[in-house]
Amino acid sequence: MPRPTTRPPATTAVAPPRRPGMRAAAPHLALALAAVVAAHLWVLDAWSRPAVSPVGVPVAVPSALPSVTALPAPPAPQQQTRVSGALSDAVPVVPAPLPVPLPVASPPRPPPKATAVDTVAVAVAVPEPEPEPDAVHMSAEAPAEPLQLALATAGNSPGRSPPAATVAASHALVAPPSVLLRYRMKRGPLAGTGQIDWQRDAGSYRMRLEARVPVFGLIFMETSTGQLDASGLVPLRHTERRLKRSERALSFVRDQGPPRIAFSAREGTEPLRPGAQDRLSWIAQLAARMAAPPAGDWRPGSTLEMDVASTGGDVQRWIFTVQGRDGSGLWQLRREPDTPTDTRAEVWIDPQQQHWPVRIRLSEPSGDPLELVLDGLQPA
Template sequence: MAYPPSAPARRLAPTLLTLAAGVALLHWLAWDRLAAHWGVEATPGPRPAVQVRTLTPPAPAEALPVVVAKPAPPARRAPPPDATPTPPPQQEPEDVVVINTDPVLVAAALPADTALHMVPVARGEVGQDEVPVYRTQLPPPMTLGYELTYGRWTGRGELVWRPSGNTYEARLEGRVLGMSAITLVSKGNLDAAGLAPVRYTDQRRGRGEQAANFQRKAGKITFSGNPAEFPLLEGSQDRLSWMVQLAAIAQAEPKRVAPGSRIVLHVVGARGDSDVWTFQVEGSQEVSTPDGAVKTVKLLREPRKPHDTRVEVWLAPSLHYLPVRAKQTTENSSWDLRLQSSQPPT
């Protein structure tokens, strides 16, 4: 009766078979080399097939990446001719875009381009209901000489007033150390409301000339160096004509300059500024001149906002209410005119 091999025998069997095969292979190789050395050909016939089997535990398989095939998008079918086209779906932007509406920050971020202008939005525009229309009586032609204090410098100033028919020209020039420091020129027409400027220019030392244009047919005020526009009101003045306009109002109706009264003007500069100037009449004062003390009426315009202009003016009834003294002050500059001489045109 045959018994099945024990467990140790089963484990040794493969090893013994491997050793036996190895010995047979060595014998065959030795015989083949001897036959080649002695010139004896090996016995023809097929060589025995030797199989060598090594029993080693299998290595664990590497984890291979799982590739999932993405199904192809379904083919689009052409819509029927009468169907309304469907807009394509909007894709989400890759980056979040933050838009800053602050005009200051936007301007700083823009590249330098001389052809690019940012048009300011006019806020708080002056309306005709805020500015009365006064009766006026124009002063005669006059040339007034002043002592000019311009900042910390002292020089000479001259105001030339020339009405002619239905037009006028006013020119104020200040010179310091023999050089022109400020030149203001106002040209325009004369109408029922007094001076009606057409063009006003402002030239300061070290700066280019700036201009305000009163386009009466278009009903607006524009500027040479600023894209801003403002409505042109009846009685609107520039930063030079207001002095003569005050004289014309006071000469037509002296009660307008009684203490405690007010005169309201719409005044425009050459650099895109437009505001209401409200003059409060403070009362009578005497101003010293080379020809003696002159009786005047002082008017004061207080600033209404930061960086605004404070204006003081002393009008002399003996000079058809033209200014004996005029002073303008801002945070960064000031000029003061004090009368030295007055004469009609020659």
């Protein structure tokens, strides 16, 4: 028989006895709770206001950020002043900038005295350019002959002297080295061979031209001897011998009285001007002149002038005018006659052949022109 379930006796909740002080503390707790709520409301209101920058310009704060809450900018710094033992806020004061001291100019120092060491240092650091050897030789030995050639070169304006540096460079002519030139010669129906034997020493030269044709052999021969200086060739004696004609000569007299040219074919003399050449030496002088500055940059219309004396007793002024450069690189120069009985000369200069003429054409008023075409060049 089952046992009857025994239930525990019900308990009756008994309220704790109220203390007499709690009723008196209730108003204070309510005030505290109200203060806490007011503080929270003030904080929420402060967060919802826009922040203010130190200069009073509102700063835009994003309304919603995923995890960052914008805080108000710190207030502008205020200067606090202690008054009667308490701190009170005062108007912010921006301190004035400190005055910047002006630079005081120091009195100029006298230049240091030059010493032997300073002089040596300057001389080593900035050496003075040494003059060209040719220019020194020209200024010491060639008084007036270079000027005649310089006035006829390219780049000089009429009535205007070239600069000193240009004059020195254009005057320092260097004669070509010793060489044997072989030419094919032709005059009308007559054809043959010719050769020029050019010999150059330290300060002198010897030049010989021979023309030969079949059957007759040697029909023409010229020689020229002289000195070399910065103006190029300085002839002293020139001879000419033709078939069935005796030898004729001329001399350049420079050491006895006024400079002059004397002829064996006639009496009297002609004035000897700087740069004068004979009817053979002008070929080598032209080669030296074309090799000098502005070599490679001659312009059409540029001129080169020189007196050319012949054994017949006359002296002609030869003015070569640069015609230009052809497709093969040859410079063409032409000399027009001054009178109807004068000689026209046409020359083709090859810079690759030491500026020697590779073709010469001499035309006289009567008769066929004489042509020489370079056939070979052999160092001597």
